[in-house]
Amino acid sequence: MSKLAILGARIIDPANRLDDIGDVLVEDGKIAGLGRAVFADGLAEDIKTIDANGLILSPGLIDMRVVTGEPGAEHKETLASAGIAAAAGGVTSMVVMPQTNPVIDDISLVDYIMRRGRETSPVKVYAAGALTKGLNNTDMTELGMMAEAGAVMFSNGENAIADTQLMRRIMAYSSTFNALIAHRAYDPYLSKGTCAHESEFASRRGLPAAPALSERIMAERDMALVELTGARYLLDMVSSAETLPAITRAKKRGLDVNVSVSINHLALNELDIGDYRSFAKLDPPLRGEDDRLALLAAVNDGTIDIIVSAHDPRPSGEKRRPFAESAAGAVGLELLLSAGLTLVADEQLDILALLKAVTSNPADLLGLPQGRLNIGAPADLVLINPNTPWVCDADTLSSISRNTPFDERKMQGKAVMTICDGVVVFEDGVG
Amino acid sequence: MHNAHSIIGFSARHLLSVTDLNRIDIDLLLSLGESYLDLSVQKDSKNSVLAGKTLVNLFFENSTRTEKSFELAARRLGAHVINMSIAQSSTSKGETLLDTAATLNAMSPDLLVIRHGASGAPALLAQKVSCAVINAGDGTHEHPTQALLDALCLQQALAQDGRQLDGIRIAICGDIMHSRVARSNIHLLKQLGCEVRLIGPPTLLPTDADRWGVEVFNDMKTGLEGCDAVMMLRLQIERMGGAFVPSKREYFHFYGLDREKLDYARDGAFVMHPGPMNRGVEISSDIADDPEISLVTKQVEAGVAMRMAILYALSLQGGNT
Numbered sequence: 066m067s068k069l070a071i072l073g074a075r076i077i078d079p080a081n082r083l084d085d086i087g088d089v090l091v092e093d094g095k096i097a098g099l100g101r102a103v104f105a106d107g108l109a110e111d112i113k114t115i116d117a118n119g120l121i122l123s124p125g126l127i128d129m130r131v132v133t134g135e136p137g138a139e140h141k142e143t144l145a146s147a148g149i150a151a152a153a154g155g156v157t158s159m160v161v162m163p164q165t166n167p168v169i170d171d172i173s174l175v176d177y178i179m180r181r182g183r184e185t186s187p188v189k190v191y192a193a194g195a196l197t198k199g200l201n202n203t204d205m206t207e208l209g210m211m212a213e214a215g216a217v218m219f220s221n222g223e224n225a226i227a228d229t230q231l232m233r234r235i236m237a238y239s240s241t242f243n244a245l246i247a248h249r250a251y252d253p254y255l256s257k258g259t260c261a262h263e264s265e266f267a268s269r270r271g272l273p274a275a276p277a278l279s280e281r282i283m284a285e286r287d288m289a290l291v292e293l294t295g296a297r298y299l300l301d302m303v304s305s306a307e308t309l310p311a312i313t314r315a316k317k318r319g320l321d322v323n324v325s326v327s328i329n330h331l332a333l334n335e336l337d338i339g340d341y342r343s344f345a346k347l348d349p350p351l352r353g354e355d356d357r358l359a360l361l362a363a364v365n366d367g368t369i370d371i372i373v374s375a376h377d378p379r380p381s382g383e384k385r386r387p388f389a390e391s392a393a394g395a396v397g398l399e400l401l402l403s404a405g406l407t408l409v410a411d412e413q414l415d416i417l418a419l420l421k422a423v424t425s426n427p428a429d430l431l432g433l434p435q436g437r438l439n440i441g442a443p444a445d446l447v448l449i450n451p452n453t454p455w456v457c458d459a460d461t462l463s464s465i466s467r468n469t470p471f472d473e474r475k476m477q478g479k480a481v482m483t484i485c486d487g488v489v490v491f492e493d494g495v496g
Numbered sequence: 497m498h499n500a501h502s503i504i505g506f507s508a509r510h511l512l513s514v515t516d517l518n519r520i521d522i523d524l525l526l527s528l529g530e531s532y533l534d535l536s537v538q539k540d541s542k543n544s545v546l547a548g549k550t551l552v553n554l555f556f557e558n559s560t561r562t563e564k565s566f567e568l569a570a571r572r573l574g575a576h577v578i579n580m581s582i583a584q585s586s587t588s589k590g591e592t593l594l595d596t597a598a599t600l601n602a603m604s605p606d607l608l609v610i611r612h613g614a615s616g617a618p619a620l621l622a623q624k625v626s627c628a629v630i631n632a633g634d635g636t637h638e639h640p641t642q643a644l645l646d647a648l649c650l651q652q653a654l655a656q657d658g659r660q661l662d663g664i665r666i667a668i669c670g671d672i673m674h675s676r677v678a679r680s681n682i683h684l685l686k687q688l689g690c691e692v693r694l695i696g697p698p699t700l701l702p703t704d705a706d707r708w709g710v711e712v713f714n715d716m717k718t719g720l721e722g723c724d725a726v727m728m729l730r731l732q733i734e735r736m737g738g739a740f741v742p743s744k745r746e747y748f749h750f751y752g753l754d755r756e757k758l759d760y761a762r763d764g765a766f767v768m769h770p771g772p773m774n775r776g777v778e779i780s781s782d783i784a785d786d787p788e789i790s791l792v793t794k795q796v797e798a799g800v801a802m803r804m805a806i807l808y809a810l811s812l813q814g815g816n817t
Contacts, residue, residue, distance in 0.1 A: 197738070204738025207746040234740060237698035241714040241750075294698070 068092050069487060070108060074117035074448065078124060079421035080428075080437035089122060091444040094487035099438055115482070117448055123420050124436050125157025125188075125445035125483060126402060127427040129218070129247075129325060130301070130373035132394070134465075135181065136174075137166025142378035142465050144178070147398060148186025150463040152491035154399040155447035155480030156374070157188045158427075158435060163195035164222035170195035170206045172214040179215055187490040188483075189445070191431070196221040196235055196246065202228065205235055209242050217431045218245040220301060223348055225283055227253045232287070236296035245430060247299040247325075248287055250308065251349065255279035260389045262305075262352040266335050272388060277305035277352060284308045288315040291322055299430070300324045302375060304349035306359035313368055323430055324368070326360050327375035328397060329470065331414070332404045333357070337470055343384050343391035345470040347375070350393075361408070365418045371430065372422040374401040378466030396464045400471050406451055406478025416451075448482040455479060506809045510622045510629045514640045514683040522644075522687060525805050529648045532801035544574025545808050549606040553579045554596070555632070556612040561771060561796070562632050562641075566609045569803035575607070593617060597624040607807055610634075615676075628810040636674050641803055642770055643680035647688060649791050649798035650725055653766050662689035665722055667713075667761070669695040670729035670751060670778050671740075673702050677770045678729060682708055695719035696751065699740045700731075716751060720760040727768045728753050728779045736777070744777050754780040758789075766791050 069091040076099065077084050090098035108114065128151065134141030144161070151159050161178055163169035169178060175192045182190020194216035198204040202224055211219070219239065226232045226248065239246050256275040261267040263274035284300055288311055291298045300312065303324050315322045329347055334354045338345045345351060363369040377394030384391050397404075401423065408414035428436025435445040459472040483491035506524050508516045517525070532538050551570040553563050563579060570577045582596065591599075593612070600608065601624070608629045610618045615635030622629040633639040651661050666685055672678045672694050685692050692710045694701060706712045713719030720726060731747060741747045748754075753767065767783055768791045775781045784790055 198742075205742045206738075207742040209742075209750050210746050231739075234699045238741070240698055 067487065068109070068112040069444075069484075070104065070112050070114045071117050071122060071446070071448070072104070072114055073119060074122035075119055076122045076438065077417065077420055078438040079417055080124070080425035080439070083438070084417065086119075089438070089446070091484070091487045094444055096438055096440055096442050096444050099440065115448070120481065121449040121451055123447050123449060124424040124438055125447050125485060126155050126423040127158040127431070127433065127436050128156045128374045128376065128398060128401060128423070129160045129371055129427050129431070130162060130327070131159040131376040131398060132162045132164060132378065134378060135165065136177065140465065141380055143185070144181050144190055145185040146463065146465045147376070148182070148188045148190065150396070150398040151186075151188045152483045152485070153463050153480065153493075154374075155402040155449065155483050156398055157445035157447070157483060157485045157490075158191065158433065159188060159398065160191045160193050160217060160431070162193050162222055163220055164200060168195050168199050169193065169216075170198050170200070172207065172210050175211050175214045175216045188485050189435075191215075191217045193218045193220045193247065195219070196226065196248075197231075200224050202226055203231065205231070205238060208235070208239050208244055212242045212244050217433070218247055218299070220247040221249070223249055225249050225251050225253050229286065229290070233290050233294060236290050236294040236298070240295045240297070243297060245297045245299055247301040249301045250280050250283040250287060250303070251275070252279045252282045255282070260346060260350065260393070261338070262335050262350040264335060264353055270338070270341065275350070277307045277356070280305050280349065281308045281311060284311050288320065288322060291315065291320045292318070295321070297321045298323065299371070302327050302330070302349060302373065303360070303369065304330045304356065305352050306356045309359060309363050309368060316368070323370045325371035325373050326364065326369050327373055328401045328404045329375060329395060330357065331360055331364065331372065331408060333470055338388070341388040342470070343386060343388050344395065344468055344472065346388055346391050346393050347395060347470075348393035361413050364422055365415050367418070370422065370426045372401070372405065372419065374398050378464055379468045380466055381468070384468045395469050396462060396466055397469070399462050399464065400457065400469060402447070402449070403457075403476045403479045404471060406449070407476045409451065410477040444484060444487040446484040447480050449478060450481045451478040453477065453479050506812070508810070511640050511806060511810060512619050512622060512629065512631045513638045514643055514680045514687070516640070519687060522684070525644055525802070525809060526648055526651060528805035528809065529644070529798070529802040530652070532804045533648075533652065533798065538572055538801060538804065541574075546570060546573035546575035546606075546811055549811060550576045550578065550604070551607040551609065551807065552600060552603070552605040553577065554582060554600070554608060554610045555580065556582045556610070556617070557633070559611055559633070561799075562611065565796070565799045566632065566803055569800050569807055570607070572800070573804055573807060575807070578605075593620060594624055597621050601625045606811060630806065630810065633676050635676065636679070637676050638680045639676040640680045640684075641806055642677050643684040644806065645795060645798045645802035646681055646727070646768060646770070647684055648802050649795045650766065650768065652798070653791055653794065654724075661685070663691075664724040665691040665693065666725040666727060667693040667695050667720055667723045668727045668729065669716070669719070669753065671700045671731045671735065672696050672705065672729065673700045674732065674735070675729045681727065682710055686710075693719055693723065697741055716757045717760050720757060723761040723765055725766045725768060726753060726758065726761055730770070730772065730774060731778050733774075748777055752776070752778055752780065753783055755783065758783060765789065768792065768795060770795070
């Protein structure tokens with residue numbers, strides 16, 4: 066019987082709309098008590114205590130979009146290194162995307178990811194199965210058998226499925242298993258060969274660019290297919306203001322539509338590309354400030370359900386190239402929470418909306434018991450100091466790859482202790 | 497002459513669809529078919545009720561079983577039979593269906609059996625020829641003689657336990673979307689008072705099938721509950737590779753009939769399959785070959801008897817009694 070007491074924390078639990086000072090008792094990896102009166106009769110002597118001293122205690126974060134290099138490109142990131150980065154960022158559950166080598170398109174790969182996650186990662190690892198075999202955009206995968214094997218969702222990686230008949234069948238077929246279908250919304254023809262958001266900025270820089278409309282066109286198509294098929298759908302990483310009304314309409318009509326956004330698109334805009342900084346080359350591309358503000362508002366009002374790190378490790382050899390030739394993507398597991406807290410400190414993002422989008426909303430969507438502070442739920446917790454100012458230094462990140470557009474940026478707030486199943490997996494200066 | 501009186505009241509001129517038949521027609525065909533199940537009746541040369549008549553088998557799609565079944569039925573009734581496989585004949589020379597019809601009409605057949613890849617082709621032909629037309633399968637529309645032989649076969653199997661078709665629950669499983677057998681069976685079985693269920697993945701179910709007076713399921717476990725009979729359908733190989741279902745393996749896992757799934761149905765439920773079967777895809781071999789529950793071979797036997805009944809009934813409609 067291992068016991069842990071966290072005393073005097075500001076407990077924020079979006080699932081239960083709780084924001085109050087109190088204590089938490091953890092027993093055998095589960096939450097056993099919570100509130101002001103848990104230790105009214107005093108503390109047992111054998112119990113380990115942590116004095117939170119007013120720090121925020123939240124459910125550990127659930128990151129629904131993590132690309133790793135395992136299997137196939139372990140020089141970029143392993144499940145172990147990603148797990149360490151996650152723990153350092155307050156993330157206690159991560160969903161691994163299928164764009165590995167080989168692609169996660171078979172039950173044996175789903176099984177491999179889950180097993181390697183258990184064996185090597187300090188935090189929980191879940192697998193997203195591919196929608197098409199080898200991400201080939203033509204043949205549906207064994208969605209049902211992968212779901213039975215434990216895949217928590219399905220995705221086609223960065224590839225959009227242009228074939229509407231195929232997408233219709235995938236959605237219809239998956240509805241039997243109530244599987245969650247995540248899809249990157251962009252028109253592959255409109256976006257082909259581009260590396261930036263179509264705007265005056267991109268024009269001036271001479272960067273081949275795709276209009277935001279590319280995203281909206283595919284989103285509108287997908288919503289129509291959801292209506293036809295009754296699928297559970299996740300619009301994977303919305304990036305433009307133009308797409309948001311389509312989402313609002315779909316939700317009003319009662320469709321099972323959810324939307325995620327990457328932390329990068331909430332914190333940065335196209336001007337962060339500056340003088341062709343390829344570390345700010347992302348997919349979808351960074352867009353205008355109007356887009357960023359609209360995305361923030363959509364998180365605050367609940368139109369956007371999920372915030373993801375969009376963790377995508379790239380060795381510097383893939384990034385230190387001319388902008389158009391550079392790989393897109395940034396690591397984010399370690400920065401998701403801090404970048405979000407920085408937006409909270411800047412009064413751009415509501416803290417409850419932020420935490421909801423990284424705890425209870427993803428948990429509900431994936432059908433996981435964590436992400437909430439219920440009695441009996443897994444003790445996946447993060448202690449947060451929201452006030453620590455610090456400067457991001459890419460060289461100190463835990464990931465094997467350290468490609469981040471936040472390098473040298475001033476941040477405010479960070480995880481100071483991360484607990485997964487009652488075990489402290491990260492600690493940085495709690496008194 | 498064998499029971500000519502028993503088909504007085506038969507109303508259909510052609511058999512293009514199960515909907516061409518009213519309940520009286522269906523009962524007449526089932527009872528006539530039942531009498532032909534007796535091989536001594538079937539092979540009795542005195543029953544040559546089609547003597548002097550000509551049947552043309554006009555097959556635009558390759559089919560061995562159905563064509564031979566019609567041929568045998570017609571010969572046992574004393575008819576002349578001409579088999580025309582157009583798949584490798586006139587259409588490749590540019591002749592249209594209506595050209596073929598005109599040519600055939602000039603030969604004055606009495607019965608024309610047609611299989612065609614396009615839904616509605618037999619109906620078009622029926623407008624242009626002066627003999628009775630029998631649909632032996634058109635596109636994804638209907639295969640009415642298969643439905644009638646299935647009903648005869650199942651009726652006989654149920655009768656062993658003193659039961660009848662009226663009131664039983666039957667599940668049709670698999671690729672309903674592309675199945676003409678399913679469409680004919682749904683209509684016929686409902687006419688006969690059966691409760692019909694459809695089970696398949698959403699990608700293989702026709703749109704709005706729930707409006708056909710059937711219950712639609714995506715899950716074998718709930719769909720098969722309480723079923724007295726299970727009718728499995730063939731899944732074409734080309735539909736297993738990721739377009740409609742991801743793989744053979746996944747299809748069999750969720751929709752292939754094995755002992756475990758059959759246990760969801762009623763004890764002693766009968767299993768049917770129109771053939772040819774994909775063993776290990778839609779049906780496991782041990783079920784297909786189990787004489788206690790599988791009616792697959794009996795379906796073939798019933799095929800000849802039922803087609804004899806159909807040919808006889810339709811031949812009288814020409815006014816040549």
